[in-house]
Amino acid sequence: MNLSEPKNKDISKPPDYWRKPLDVEKYKIPHGAVHIIIERCKGCEFCIEFCPQKVFEVSDEFNSKGYHPPKIVSHDKCVNCKLCELICPEFAIYITEDEPMNII
Template sequence: MKVLFNEGWCKGCGLCIAFCPQEIIHLAEHLNRKGYRPAQVVDQDKCTSCAACARMCPDTVITVYRPDRKQTAVS
């Protein structure tokens, strides 16, 4: 897994969707416990770990793992 969203905190603002250069983030069909449709990655294999989504997220719900670095996460 390259990208992890904390669905419980996501408000579905869509900024991560707008800034993902691979266009692999979409809003889920289900609602989280707060009543929002959280963002989710639909194809982890296409993720380049650029972290554009994490940098744009106002609620810091996204963690991007970079497989080329040991135990390094960008949030």
């Protein structure tokens, strides 16, 4: 087995441990709840492209102006980094802090 190669390359998922680390209870993954104000969205897709955890995808629905707002793929993926809140030009996304998640 090549030790230098990480076992799990997909950083969006928690790592696979061969045993449970002793201090695993001490550390938590931050978690945020994503809120989208659909009527403000102009469909630029910045959030979909630049979210590091790929929380969003294009929705099939329309808002009243005829744009496709983003929809949330999985609430569990959000780690409360608030990049979408900063990058959304329309003031249409915000994050509220949620209960942190366990690593395993």
